[in-house]
Amino acid sequence: xxxxxxxxxxxxxxxxxxxxxxxxxxxxxxxxxxxxxxxxxxxxxxxxxxxxxxxxxxxxxxxxxxxxxxxxxxxxxxxxxxxxxxxxxxxxxxxxxxxxxxxxxxxxxxxxxxxxxxxxxxxxxxxxxxxxxxxxxxxxxxxxxxxxx
Amino acid sequence: xxxxxxxxxxxxxxxxxxxxxxxxxxxxxxxxxxxxxxxxxxxxxxxxxxxxxxxxxxxxxxxxxxxxxxxxxxxxxxxxxxxxxxxxxxxxxxxxxxxxxxxxxxxxxxxxxxxxxxxxxxxxxxxxxxxxxxxxxxxxxxxxxxxxxxxxxxxxxxxxxxxxxxxxxxxxxxxxxxxxxxxxxxxxxxxxxxxxxxxxxxxxxxxxxxxxxxxxxxxxxxxxxxxxxxxxxxxxxxxxxxxxxxxxxxx
Numbered sequence: 001x002x003x004x005x006x007x008x009x010x011x012x013x014x015x016x017x018x019x020x021x022x023x024x025x026x027x028x029x030x031x032x033x034x035x036x037x038x039x040x041x042x043x044x045x046x047x048x049x050x051x052x053x054x055x056x057x058x059x060x061x062x063x064x065x066x067x068x069x070x071x072x073x074x075x076x077x078x079x080x081x082x083x084x085x086x087x088x089x090x091x092x093x094x095x096x097x098x099x100x101x102x103x104x105x106x107x108x109x110x111x112x113x114x115x116x117x118x119x120x121x122x123x124x125x126x127x128x129x130x131x132x133x134x135x136x137x138x139x140x141x142x143x144x145x146x147x148x149x
Numbered sequence: 150x151x152x153x154x155x156x157x158x159x160x161x162x163x164x165x166x167x168x169x170x171x172x173x174x175x176x177x178x179x180x181x182x183x184x185x186x187x188x189x190x191x192x193x194x195x196x197x198x199x200x201x202x203x204x205x206x207x208x209x210x211x212x213x214x215x216x217x218x219x220x221x222x223x224x225x226x227x228x229x230x231x232x233x234x235x236x237x238x239x240x241x242x243x244x245x246x247x248x249x250x251x252x253x254x255x256x257x258x259x260x261x262x263x264x265x266x267x268x269x270x271x272x273x274x275x276x277x278x279x280x281x282x283x284x285x286x287x288x289x290x291x292x293x294x295x296x297x298x299x300x301x302x303x304x305x306x307x308x309x310x311x312x313x314x315x316x317x318x319x320x321x322x323x324x325x326x327x328x329x330x331x332x333x334x335x336x337x338x339x340x341x342x343x344x345x346x347x348x349x350x351x352x353x354x355x356x357x358x359x360x361x362x363x364x365x366x367x368x369x370x371x372x373x374x375x376x377x378x379x380x381x382x383x384x385x386x387x388x389x390x391x392x393x394x395x396x397x398x399x400x
Contacts, residue, residue: 021194028201071186100189123193123229125200 010036011064011140016048016080017041017098018072022121026067029132037140045075045083055089062093065139070099070110081113092146094139181239188232196225231346234360238345242367246286253294253325254280256287257314260294269302272309280316283323283392289368293376296361297388301329306385322374322391330385339378365390 013030017023020043027039040063042048048066055062066084070077077097084090097115099106107118119135122128199222207215257280264270283290302310313328334342341347345363362376369376369390376390 019190019194021198022190025194025197025201100193101185121193123196125197125204128197 009038010034012038012040012060012062013065013067013136013140014048014051014063015039015041015067016045016072017067017069018043018074019069022069025128026132029129030136033129033133034136034140037136045072045080048080049083052084052090052093062089064094064143064145065135066093066095067135068095068097068115070097070101070106077115078109078113081110081115085114094143094145096135096139175243178239178243181236181243184232184235184239188235189229192225192228192232196222196229199225230357231359234345234357238360238364238367241289241292241364242371244289246289246371248284248286248372250282251285251287251290252280252282253290253316253323256291257294257298260291260298264295264299264302267299267302269305269310273302273305274309274311276311276313278313278315280314280325281319281323283325284394285372285392286368289372293365293368293390296365297327297390300361300388301327301331301386305329305331311385318391319394322393324389324391326387326389328381328383328385328387330381330383332386333380333384334378334386336380342378343376 015023015026017026023041023043027041030037030039040051042051052062068077068080072080077099081095081097084093084095094116095114096117096119097110098119098121099110100121102120110118119131122131199218203218203222207218210218254277257277261275298312298314301312305311311330314325315328316323316325318324343362343366346359366376369392372392374390374392376388379387379389381387
């Protein structure tokens, strides 16, 4: 959320999720837990591609992390990941897959398509907070990126 | 299909029943998929938002508003449990059976070892008669033994549970029985017992989403057997289940 203007933006997270309620929940949680992180939402594959098309700092730069819902109505998660991995600018962009399922075949498919991690969506609010906090802490505070290309 | 059918049924009847079981398995798989993919997410989202509201935004609500919120929360959690229950029911009933000769007594022993954490188990008094080797899918029979024993413990009347396992038959089928000295079952409601989510009265602490007996019925159906409840002569309830047996397959 961009309301916290006093806090310098540490990084951006791009949420790719076609369910407005799920995407908004992530935005709320990230806004509460990490006011220095700007959360953007792409509600389908086209919006994601558009957002990532121009990686220049003038366009806001690439996000530090993509949170990708595995079950989008208009595209499968594996297809989206392959698209990201096929382009030089997003080949190493960290992508954490979010899914409701712990089906081993699905987890394997996500990792083989190039996901950096696979996280099962928690069933309750307290656990959701913990999970989002852990993801943000690791990917925006611990993980190093090579910087703008 | 290695499943033995009831003796005395004409072949066409047996084929029909096998076909009906296969159809039911497909339906169950579909139900599991719907529960898993379509129902889970809305149930989960309602719960998450209600919890968010309760955790950080309930101070502006008046008493009726807070009551409405806590109702939404409770019902969303219940719905989430039921969706999970449907998924388990569908998954179990679409699983392929591996029928083999299983020593029911030894299997019950293993099941009881795994139940030590259940509240009321330590205090429970068991009488276990000789149990036969039956024709069944081992994992699914273990589920039946587990659910029936856990129910007898969870629905005990007061004090320690008393549980009697026994067996009868042996010609065309084996009938295993578990008898308790618990609350007993209202005869008018006996059939409802085996439907998912139908509880007779309040759910005791430690109870699952209410699919145990539905799961047992599904398992027995697919074995060509049956399960039913009766009053125990000494008060409480008896659950019996019958598994068809084929003397030709006896070792």
